[in-house]
Amino acid sequence: MKRDLTRERIVEAAYDLLNREGREALSTRAVCAASGVQSPTIYRLFGDKRGLLDAVACHGFEAYLAGKTALAETDDPVDDLRRGWDLHVEFGTSNPALYSLIYGDARPGVESPAAERASAVLAKQVKRIAEAGRLRVSEERAAHLIHAAGCGMVFTLISLPPQDRDPDLSTLARESVIAAVTTEPSTTPAKTDAVTAAVTLRSVAPTVTALTDNERALLSDWLNRIATTTDPAHHEQR
Structure with missing residues (x-):
């Protein structure tokens, strides 16, 4: 129990640092000072700094995943995908530091636990489209394209000052991707x-x-x- 409480305190302290000062603030020394622990405690609980960053990403991603998985399924899986896209973009632009932590450090063959969970949600959405007979490419290709386009859109938007963001850009990209991977209902x-x-x-x-x-x-x-x-x-x- 004490171990769990200490781990939670460290994660919450690191998450607060991330939100206030950005990813660059997440040094082991800063996290130790904010959580009141010594560096050996962090390595004992998380293995290394990457393990700590993954834990912080999962902690911050919970609200997003809760919202995404809570979206009620409708009879139109393509429209459900639209809503999932919009939620993803909204999350990324509202939480740029967290989003960059999750998706900005690509490791070949490795996904952060948070990104892996999000990928599973996307895969389920794509599978429903396939089962409805409306997917024109393989499930894997569709999921990769949607993921790549969604992440690219978020990083493009968060790189711009809020006043310079085109509110229709995400919609245009979303519909282009949907047209590329799905067919019209017949x-x-x-x-x-x-x-x-x-x-x-x-x-x-x-x-x-x-x-x-x-x-x-x-x-x-x-x-x-x-x-x-x-x-x-x-x-x-x-």
Whole structure:
């Protein structure tokens, strides 16, 4: 219990420093002074400074994740994605230091725990679009594109003085990305291209009980090859 309380005190002190003075203020010495502990305590509880920064990011990210996961799902998963995008951009522009801490230090093959949790929420949103038959690229490609565009938009906006930020810029980027990865809903039967069909079936293939495990694995492999193929005919239909 004492260990947990000490850890919480250190994280909250570091988070306050981050908000008041920016990431540059998060030196081990400054955090120790603000929390009333010695540096060995920080290394014992967090392993290293990176571990402390990840803990601070998770602490500050809780409110964002709570808001994002609390968004009620509607019958339109694409519109749900729009709302998720807007919430992400609002969070980043309202918390620039925290956002930079979470996304501004890319490590190949490694995501901070906070970013990893956010990625899981995005993946779920994209999967719902695929299951609805409205995803024109693979789930992985769609998620990467949405993430890259969203992060780029936030960093662009926070680099500008508030009075110089174009209020329509985020909307334009959001709709461009959505147009690139989704199809329009259809109320009448229409010809479906191979990529969209493969993406849709791939999203539900693991639940197909009529096949054996080996057959499902083979089907998923085939569908993945189709879903990740750049088909010129597919793009012409856009």
